[in-house]
């Protein structure tokens with residue numbers, strides 16, 4: 001469990017995080033969503049223990065990342081957006097080197113490395129230099145490193161960036177596997193459709209502040225909008241006045257959108273029959289629509 005308690009962070013005179021609080025429970029995937037520069041990476045780096053907040057604290061499985069940094073950081077696996085490793089090192093050698101920081105002997109680290117490289121799909125590539133790894137392989141390597149201490153909590157910072165569909169599916173499945181194992185996963189991503197497909201809740205951050213935390217069920221209710229899209233063969237001024245008694249209409253060319261549709265579809269179809277109803281469909285919002293509505297204060 002990750003509990004973020006009122007953290008603030010400044011870089012010089014610039015306040016980058018302002019009183020940020022949220023939690024990620026065991027067995028929960030929390031999407032972490034915000035525009036560029038919103039403060040996601042800074043938050044994640046504080047949670048990983050590589051940056052110190054100016055105020056506030058983070059508890060990882062009840063251990064304070066401020067007061068018991070070493071212990072607490074053993075409980076969290078971090079897959080950073082930007083790799084921080086020596087590109088000339090061979091992958092398994094570098095893994096063994098990092099495992100040394102965790103107090104793992106060379107021979108244990110070698111066998112752990114073999115097992116974890118296999119688990120993340122890098123079997124056979126242990127001797128390659130990291131600079132020869134593709135973007136997706138680098139992320140898989142970072143995931144293997146994050147698994148060294150067998151943590152119960154994970155921080156995925158834009159792990160899907162630049163990955164091919166197979167890589168995206170791999171990380172999506174990993175997050176779901178961790179959830180099944182009762183682990184907590186904080187998952188920041190700009191690919192909102194991916195967040196929508198795996199998250200239990202979404203934490204929206206904007207200009208260093210938490211704007212909203214919404215359960216996925218709540219988001220799904222908004223996503224399942226009651227807006228209708230009707231394509232007509234012909235239109236005239238009367239279309240809008242007919243549609244007005246069924247919701248809030250909007251006419252663009254031959255496409256009629258009725259927001260907040262409230263009525264019988266059969267009645268609407270019969271009233272619009274002189275205009276040749278070619279197609280009727282329900283419009284679906286996306287997490288992206290919800291995100292922009294929140295940012296614009298419409299939700």
Ligand SMILES: Nc1ncnc2c1ncn2[C@@H]1O[C@H](COP(=O)(O)OP(=O)(O)OP(=O)(O)O)[C@@H](O)[C@H]1O
Pocket residue numbers: 011016034035036037038039040041042043
């Ligand atoms: N070391 C630093 N020194 C000064 N400013 C920084 C530093 N690191 C981050 N910032 C600033 O803090 C703000 C938040 O950055 P952060 O990287 O946390 O945002 P983000 O939400 O992860 O953005 P992105 O989606 O672009 O990765 C930005 O304005 C950034 O320029």
